[in-house]
Amino acid sequence: MTTDPISPEALDKLADVAVKVGLNLQEGQDLVITAPVEALPLVRRITAAAYRAGAGVVTPILSDAGITLARFENAQDASFDKAADWLYAGMAEAFKGNAARLAIVGEDPMLLAEQDPEKVSRAGKANSIAYKPALEKIANFDINWTIVSYPTVAWASRVFPDLPEAEAVEKLANALFSSSRVLDADPVTNWTDHNANLRKRTAWLNEQRFDALHFSGPGTDLTVGLAEDHEWHGGASTATNGITCNPNIPTEEVFTTPHSARVDGVVRSTKPLSHQGSLIDDIEVRFEAGKIVEAKASKGEAVLQKLLDSDEGARRLGEVALVPHSSPISQSGVLFYNTLYDENAACHIALGQCYSKCFLNGGDLSSEEIAARGGNSSMIHVDWMIGSAEMDIDGILHDGTRVPVFRKGEWA
Amino acid sequence: MTTDPISPEALDKLADVAVKVGLNLQEGQDLVITAPVEALPLVRRITAAAYRAGAGVVTPILSDAGITLARFENAQDASFDKAADWLYAGMAEAFKGNAARLAIVGEDPMLLAEQDPEKVSRAGKANSIAYKPALEKIANFDINWTIVSYPTVAWASRVFPDLPEAEAVEKLANALFSSSRVLDADPVTNWTDHNANLRKRTAWLNEQRFDALHFSGPGTDLTVGLAEDHEWHGGASTATNGITCNPNIPTEEVFTTPHSARVDGVVRSTKPLSHQGSLIDDIEVRFEAGKIVEAKASKGEAVLQKLLDSDEGARRLGEVALVPHSSPISQSGVLFYNTLYDENAACHIALGQCYSKCFLNGGDLSSEEIAARGGNSSMIHVDWMIGSAEMDIDGILHDGTRVPVFRKGEWA
Numbered sequence: 001m002t003t004d005p006i007s008p009e010a011l012d013k014l015a016d017v018a019v020k021v022g023l024n025l026q027e028g029q030d031l032v033i034t035a036p037v038e039a040l041p042l043v044r045r046i047t048a049a050a051y052r053a054g055a056g057v058v059t060p061i062l063s064d065a066g067i068t069l070a071r072f073e074n075a076q077d078a079s080f081d082k083a084a085d086w087l088y089a090g091m092a093e094a095f096k097g098n099a100a101r102l103a104i105v106g107e108d109p110m111l112l113a114e115q116d117p118e119k120v121s122r123a124g125k126a127n128s129i130a131y132k133p134a135l136e137k138i139a140n141f142d143i144n145w146t147i148v149s150y151p152t153v154a155w156a157s158r159v160f161p162d163l164p165e166a167e168a169v170e171k172l173a174n175a176l177f178s179s180s181r182v183l184d185a186d187p188v189t190n191w192t193d194h195n196a197n198l199r200k201r202t203a204w205l206n207e208q209r210f211d212a213l214h215f216s217g218p219g220t221d222l223t224v225g226l227a228e229d230h231e232w233h234g235g236a237s238t239a240t241n242g243i244t245c246n247p248n249i250p251t252e253e254v255f256t257t258p259h260s261a262r263v264d265g266v267v268r269s270t271k272p273l274s275h276q277g278s279l280i281d282d283i284e285v286r287f288e289a290g291k292i293v294e295a296k297a298s299k300g301e302a303v304l305q306k307l308l309d310s311d312e313g314a315r316r317l318g319e320v321a322l323v324p325h326s327s328p329i330s331q332s333g334v335l336f337y338n339t340l341y342d343e344n345a346a347c348h349i350a351l352g353q354c355y356s357k358c359f360l361n362g363g364d365l366s367s368e369e370i371a372a373r374g375g376n377s378s379m380i381h382v383d384w385m386i387g388s389a390e391m392d393i394d395g396i397l398h399d400g401t402r403v404p405v406f407r408k409g410e411w412a
Numbered sequence: 413m414t415t416d417p418i419s420p421e422a423l424d425k426l427a428d429v430a431v432k433v434g435l436n437l438q439e440g441q442d443l444v445i446t447a448p449v450e451a452l453p454l455v456r457r458i459t460a461a462a463y464r465a466g467a468g469v470v471t472p473i474l475s476d477a478g479i480t481l482a483r484f485e486n487a488q489d490a491s492f493d494k495a496a497d498w499l500y501a502g503m504a505e506a507f508k509g510n511a512a513r514l515a516i517v518g519e520d521p522m523l524l525a526e527q528d529p530e531k532v533s534r535a536g537k538a539n540s541i542a543y544k545p546a547l548e549k550i551a552n553f554d555i556n557w558t559i560v561s562y563p564t565v566a567w568a569s570r571v572f573p574d575l576p577e578a579e580a581v582e583k584l585a586n587a588l589f590s591s592s593r594v595l596d597a598d599p600v601t602n603w604t605d606h607n608a609n610l611r612k613r614t615a616w617l618n619e620q621r622f623d624a625l626h627f628s629g630p631g632t633d634l635t636v637g638l639a640e641d642h643e644w645h646g647g648a649s650t651a652t653n654g655i656t657c658n659p660n661i662p663t664e665e666v667f668t669t670p671h672s673a674r675v676d677g678v679v680r681s682t683k684p685l686s687h688q689g690s691l692i693d694d695i696e697v698r699f700e701a702g703k704i705v706e707a708k709a710s711k712g713e714a715v716l717q718k719l720l721d722s723d724e725g726a727r728r729l730g731e732v733a734l735v736p737h738s739s740p741i742s743q744s745g746v747l748f749y750n751t752l753y754d755e756n757a758a759c760h761i762a763l764g765q766c767y768s769k770c771f772l773n774g775g776d777l778s779s780e781e782i783a784a785r786g787g788n789s790s791m792i793h794v795d796w797m798i799g800s801a802e803m804d805i806d807g808i809l810h811d812g813t814r815v816p817v818f819r820k821g822e823w824a
């Protein structure tokens with residue numbers, strides 16, 4: 001007899017939460033899923049749950065590590081500046097037609113670590129350009145969308161390199177299921193409570209109308225000006241199409257839009273960043289007037305530099321997010337090498353594109369109006385972790401008054 | 413120790429033949445692959461071979477039986493009139509941009525046999541409508557394309573229901589590899605010879621310029637008028653983009669376009685037709701002036717009737733093809749429940765869309781000009797087998813002279 005390291009019952013519940021809480025999929029709505037092939041047991045369950053909820057057509061687009069590697073190992077140089085434009089343009093069309101979007105993540109975070117960083121970066125850039133029209137619809141929150149995860153063998157083996165495969169998968173699966181709050185008898189009600197707690201935090205922050213946040217901790221002395229008319233969000237949120245969804249499962253963060261020209265000081269990352277199959281560790285950067293003017297990393301510095309050179313907006317911030325150090329994901333002590341988890345374990349900032357929903361009446365603003373308020377624009381959006389148990393954060397009001405927000409990594 | 417029932421070396425050779433002979437993929441050319449998830453070992457090899465040949469971007473779109481069934485088992489009624497329009501429209505865009513097309517088949521031929529035929533037919537029709545712009549580029553031979561197959565467990569278990577799984581897969585794999593002519597030391601040269609033999613047949617048929625073919629055999633007494641300016645094709649063929657490819661691996665047929673208004677008489681199928689997951693057996697139809705006016709089947713008659721009602725052109729012929737009974741696929745004695753194989757085991761006719769390449773200068777003809785010459789138009793193209801060891805075929809010249817073409821299933 002063998003036991004399945006991934007509980008089928010927990011997968012059923014995760015599928016249910018993904019469709020009902022994550023997407024809040026509406027009757028007749030189409031759904032586009034992206035997922036690694038290994039996540040098929042979850043893809044099938046989500047597809048079934050989506051159809052039970054009345055989905056129009058569910059279209060999963062499956063990726064495979066072996067196919068990705070086949071390119072890096074065999075393609076001629078010119079290939080790396082190309083992307084599947086037709087596929088990404090098609091997704092943008094689907095979203096224009098009000099299709100919802102679900103991403104299942106779980107790829108090997110170090111899949112491309114052995115490949116030429118130059119080619120990895122060029123291929124990533126070509127993909128970003130092709131994907132931009134679709135990504136904008138997600139970033140602008142035109143449609144309901146969500147991201148969930150699946151404990152693949154490749155990912156689990158990176159997170160728990162010393163455990164046998166099945167044990168690593170089982171351990172990662174349990175960490176994912178518990179932090180995604182699907183192990184209770186009634187996960188959907190659990191999520192309602194969790195969303196109410198996050199809403200209390202965003203309500204308080206939105207009342208304060210801080211001009212800036214000041215972060216201090218080891219290696220960090222950073223003032224992040226907030227965009228004019230910025231709005232804090234967290235947990236459930238309502239897309240422009242009127243549907244309230246939870247864009248991340250799990251989620252612990254509250255977040256808003258920094259001012260792209262008013263960020264100054266130095267900041268050091270507190271967790272490694274897994275980016276396009278490479279690891280970037282010990283990032284240290286200096287901001288002047290919103291722009292990164294110096295950057296180094298103990299590992300993956302070449303990948304970091306290429307990332308910063310993606311476009312004009314890649315050296316400026318598009319998001320600032322607060323997560324207490326006592327967050328369950330942080331307390332698990334696991335480094336997931338996956339933004340969905342690691343960003344919910346610590347305060348973080350994101351390089352690149354801002355979320356228009358993080359403005360008052362953001363759905364009605366043109367890109368020019370967003371830029372005028374300090375919202376950043378870029379083809380990238382890359383979160384990296386700066387929080388720790390030693391992080392203090394002050395809110396700075398327009399009159400210069402400082403209000404404690406975090407002390408030693410916790411809400412003050 | 414376990415041995416792989418599917419030889420990795422044979423898969424390597426099949427991938428090589430698919431890219432070099434099937435597609436003749438050109439440097440810088442993009443490639444769109446569709447395949448069942450189970451065919452990943454072949455998809456990865458074809459992707460690698462394509463990139464080695466200089467491919468731009470290879471985009472595999474993977475399908476999964478479990479996902480397909482999740483829809484039929486859970487979706488609400490309205491879903492079955494919808495399709496992933498954005499995906500099919502995207503494929504048409506890719507082909508417009510000169511991407512090549514490779515399909516890997518191997519799905520369970522009876523996947524949908526237990527589902528409501530009404531829903532199967534509606535979903536199939538919605539897909540056909542969405543797929544039409546892309547299919548037209550394939551049917552019009554605008555681009556180089558090919559179809560190959562992969563011996564999935566589900567398919568092998570249908571073909572050899574009495575064998576243990578691994579044995580069934582091994583037996584099907586060997587049948588596929590040998591009929592695809594990839595087991596020799598030099599499969600590419602082998603294909604050059606095979607193509608030369610087929611070209612001799614098409615050259616003779618094209619010299620004859622028959623007005624019609626007359627088929628006679630048990631239950632069959634059918635006159636198939638040939639379209640004006642029809643041209644016979646078989647084996648390697650040159651697409652409008654100038655690239656010579658082999659659209660089917662394997663292929664044994666020579667084929668041309670019938671006249672959509674000049675088919676008369678009765679015809680009986682000689683092999684079951686596997687269509688959209690259902691089996692249609694013992695088809696008997698009567699044509700009058702090109703149109704099927706009576707149709708029955710001992711099994712799957714409802715599916716057949718729905719197929720004939722797909723659109724105006726579904727009751728008329730778009731292809732007639734000649735395959736000797738001694739073809740290696742026929743001699744294998746295996747019923748594959750798969751058009752790619754079964755149509756290369758016997759003479760066949762196809763309901764629906766004609767191939768514009770099967771006209772003199774077909775690439776330059778408008779759809780109006782094709783229709784004026786007798787070419788049929790439809791959203792479907794479904795081949796079914798009418799050949800046997802008892803089939804006689806006469807060519808009828810414009811002056812009424814009869815020329816023996818087949819006697820007892822073989823070239824006369």
Ligand SMILES: [Zn+2]
Nearest residue numbers: 253255321343
């Ligand atoms: Zn965030």
Ligand SMILES: [Zn+2]
Nearest residue numbers: 319350381383
């Ligand atoms: Zn972010």
Ligand SMILES: [Zn+2]
Nearest residue numbers: 665667733755
């Ligand atoms: Zn044919």
Ligand SMILES: [Zn+2]
Nearest residue numbers: 731762793795
């Ligand atoms: Zn055909």
